[in-house]
Amino acid sequence: MTVVAPGASAARPQLIREINEKVLLDHIRRSGPISRTELAGLTGLSKPTVSAALGSLERTGLVHVTGQRTGVPGPAASLYEVRPDAGYVLGLDVGREYLRGAISDLAGTVRARLSVRTKAGDAMARIQELADLSTTLATETGIDVTQLSQTVLGSPGVYDPRLDALTLTGRLSGWDSPATLAALRDRFGTSLMIENDVDAAAIAERVHGHGRNVDSFAFVSVGTGIGMGLVLDGKLRHGSHGVAGEIGYLPFTEGSGSDQRDARKRGGFDASASAAAVVRAARRAGVRGASTAEKVFAAAARGDAVAAAVVAEEALLVAKAVCTVITVVDPELVVLGGGIGQAPGFLEAVSQQLHRMAPVMPDVKASVLGRESVVAGCLAAGLDRSWQMLVGRVGAQG
Template sequence: MTVVAGGPSAARPQLIRAINEQVLLDHIRRSGPVSRTELARLSGLSKPTVSAALGTIERVGLVHATGQRTGVPGPAAVLYEVRPEAGFVLGLDVGREFLRGAVADMTGAVRSRLSVRTKAGDAMARVQELAGLATTLLVDAGISASQLTQTVIGSPGVYDPRLDTLTLTGRLSGWDSPAVLPALRNEFGSTLMVENDVDAAALAERVHGHGRDVDSFAFVSVGTGIGMGLVLDGKLRHGAHGVAGEISYLPFAEGHGSDARDARKRGSFDASASAAAVVRAARRAGVRGASSAEKVFAAAARGDEVAAEIVAEEALLVAKAVCTVIAVVDPELIVLGGGIGQAPGFLEAVVDQLRQLAPVLPEVKASVLGTDTVVAGCIAAGLDRAWEHLVARISSPSTTG
C-alpha cells in the first residue's frame, strides 16, 4: 500500500483556507465594498484569518482595494470589492425573429448590448448569426473571447442529456437537430451553457424584478410561445427531466380552439392560448385588422365587443393554467410576462378569473422587465457559474501554496 506523506490531515488546513476564502469572496460579492473589520463581523472569522484569506483572493485578481471609508471614528478603513475585470460573461437570447446579447463584467455591469433581426433560413445559419453577434459584442466591449469566463445561451427547449440535444424547441425550426449543440460548442467552446429561455427570464425576475426577496414565485410567459420558470426556496427548479415549467403541454384545448398540428408539436395549451391562437380566433370571428395579438387587444380596448370576448377567453385560459400552478406549488407570487402577459389590462382580467377559480390568491404582478429579459437572466446564470469557476482557482495548489 502506498502512503502519501501527511495523508488526509495534511490537506485539511488547505481545505479550511479554501473554505474561508470562498466565504469572504461571497460576502464581498454580495455586500461590497467592505472593510476587513466588516468582513470579520459578517463571516465570524478572526481578523488575522480574514487578512490571510483576503491576501490570497486579492493576489489571484478576484478582488481589489477600492478606496477608504472615512468620516467614522478611528483610522480610515480600506474597502474591498470585486475586481470587475476578473472575468466576463456573454449572454445570448435566441428568438425566432431577433437575436439579442450582452457582455457583462464580474460585477454584473453591462459592457456591450445589441439586438439584431435574424435572417437565418435554418438552424446552422442561426448558429453562425449568433457567433457573429457574439464577435460584435466582444469588440464593442473591448475584450477578447479568451477573457470570457462563461457563455450562456437562452434558448427555447429542454436539454436532453441522453441524446445530447435540445427537445421541445417550439417554433424555432430545426433547433432540435442533433447537429445544433455540437455546432454551438464549436463556436463558443467549453464555457458554453444553454438555459431554457423562460427559465432565464425567471432568473432575471429574481435578480432585477418582482422576484427579488421572494422565496417562491412562478414566472408565466404568454406570447409567441407559452412557458413558465419556477423558483422555489430561492432557486430555479428544472425538474427530474428538465421539463418543470413546460405548461404549454397542459391539456387545455378549449377557449379559442386548438390547432391539432400545433397541439402535437407545442402542446395543447400553447395551441389554444398563444399569440397565434388569439389571432386565429379573431380572424374566425371577423375582427378587422387582426394581424397580431397586440392588434386584437388594441381592438378590444377601443370597444370592439368581439375582440373583447376573445381577450376574455384568453384571460380565462391563462387563469386556469395559473390556478393549476397555485394548487400544485402554492407560490408567494405569480409574475406574468410575454407580449400577452404584459398587455395593458390583461393582469386584471386574469386576477378576476383567479378569484373564482383558485383556492388561494397569491400576489399577481405583470413583469416590468423589457425585451432584454432573457439576456439579463443569461447574464445572471452566467455570473453564478463564472464565480464557481473563479473560486475553484483559489483552491488550486498554485494559488494556495
C-alpha cells in the same frame, strides 16, 4: 485510534486557508466595498487571518482595494471589492425573429448590449448569427471572446441526455437536431451553458423583478410561445426530465383559437392561447386588421366588442393554466410575462377569472422587465456559474 494519512497534517492548514478565502470572497461579492474589520465581524475570523486571506485574493487578481472609508473614528479603512475585469459573462437570447445579447463584467455591470433581427433560414445560419453577435459585443466591450468566463444561451426547449439534443424547441426549425447542439458547443466552447428561455426570464425576475425576496413563485410567459419558470424554496426547478414549466402542453384545446396541428406539435395550451392562436381566433370572429395579437388587444381597448370577447377568452384560458399551477405547487406569487402576459388590462382580466376559480389567491403581478428579461437571466446564471468556478480555483492558485 485515529490514523492520519501521510501529508494530511500539512494539507490541513492549506485547506483551512482555502475555505477562509472562499468565505471572504463570497462576502466581498455580496457586500462590497467592505473593510477588513467588517469582514472579520461578519465571518468571525481574526483580523490577521482576514489580512492574510485578502492578500492571497489580491495576488490572484480577484479583489482589489477600491478606496477608503473615512468619517468614522480611527484610521481610514481600506475597502475591498471584486475586480470587475476578473471575468466576463455573455448572455444570449435566441428567438425566432430576434437575437439579443449582452456582456457583463464580474461585478454584474453590463458593458455592451445588442438586439438584431435574424435573417437565418436554418439552425446553422442562426448559430453563425449568434457567433457574429458575440464577436460584436466583445469588440464593443473591448475584450476578446477568449476572455469570456461563461456563455449562457437562453433557448426554447429542454436538454434530453438520451439524444444529446434539445427537444420541445417550438418554432425554431431544426433547433432540435443533435447537430445543432454539437455546432453550438463547437462555436462557444466549454464555457457554454444552455438554459430554457422562460426559466432564464424567471431567474431575471428573481434577481431584478417581483421575485426578489420571494421564496416561491411562478413566472408564466404568454406570447409567441407559452411556458413557465418555477422557483420553489428559492431555487429554479427543472424537474426529473427537464420539463417542469412546459405548460404549453397542458391539455387545454377548447376555444376558437385552437389548432390541432399546433396542439400535436407544441401542446394544446400553446395551440389555444399563444399569440398565433389569438390572431386566428380574432380573424375567425371577424376582427378587422387582426394581423398580430397586439392589434387584437388594441382593438379591444378601443371598444371593439368582438375583439374584447377574444381577449376575454384568452384571459380565461390563461387563468385556467394559472389555477392549475396554484393547485399543484401553491406559489406565493405568480408573475405574468411575455407580450400577451404584459399587455395592458390583461393582468386584471386574468385576476378576475382566478378569483372565481382558484382555491386560494396568490399575488399576481405583471412583469416589468421587458424584452431583455431572458438576457438578464442568462447573465445572472452566468455570473453564478463564473463565481463557482473562480471560487473553486482559489485554493489551487493560493
